[in-house]
């Protein structure tokens with residue numbers, strides 16, 4: 001599906017090299033946005049190529065979302081090429097499994113840095129552009145793991161719970177000046193993140209069952225991407241500070 005709802009707008013999407021981030025970049029471009037595709041990985045160039053081949057406008061920026069200078073340089077690269085950004089989708093993320101008391105400090109720090117500090121740094125860098133434009137929409141990617149207790153992913157769950165509150169903090173602070181912030185909270189999505197899952201040995205699988213959708217359904221990355229596009233559009237003008245599950249009802 002494609003529309004003209006973002007015609008003339010510049011969007012920045014993190015995690016755009018893969019999975020939900022790539023699907024979001026493609027979807028926003030199909031809906032008329034010029035898209036800054038931000039990621040650490042070289043495959044971000046393929047996303048840009050896919051957008052250009054479909055007649056859209058995109059540039060790539062190699063950014064480590066955990067690093068303040070890298071974020072500033074990446075936002076500058078995108079806005080110099082495409083104009084000030086009024087849409088930001090914070091999608092980049094990492095997942096590490098581990099039994100709580102055996103999990104490493106490095107894994108905990110990494111997940112907080114990418115999943116929570118990343119959206120903080122990116123939003124902090126892009127909001128001044130939105131203030132200048134007098135409008136803006138931010139969509140963060142939380143997770144069902146940030147909505148209820150899940151076993152064997154302590155750093156991930158804590159980071160995604162943080163994303164929920166970061167989203168609400170931005171939404172409330174800027175609601176009078178036309179900048180909205182919302183989050184989508186996916187359950188299982190068929191991406192490289194879930195394809196590479198390695199559960200720790202000897203875990204209690206009955207604790208994992210809660211996270212499994214009926215009939216083991218996994219959604220495609222285009223499904224949360226469509227929700228992100230909707231939340232960033234004018235049709236969602238009254239939605240602010242919302243955290244919307246897209247999870248087959250597992251958090252119902």
Ligand SMILES: NC(=O)c1ccc[n+]([C@@H]2O[C@H](COP(=O)([O-])OP(=O)(O)OC[C@H]3O[C@@H](n4cnc5c(N)ncnc54)[C@H](O)[C@@H]3O)[C@@H](O)[C@H]2O)c1
Nearest residue numbers: 015017018019020040064065092093143186188189191193
């Ligand atoms: N796949 C799922 O089931 C699922 C469920 C709920 C939430 N999510 C969330 O959705 C988002 C996207 O995940 P995905 O499933 O598409 O995974 P993915 O592994 O396919 O994509 C993640 C992308 O983030 C990028 N990235 C990682 N660290 C980065 C950094 N420091 N700086 C810049 N980019 C970085 C990676 O290079 C990759 O391109 C993540 O925030 C994830 O936590 C995924």
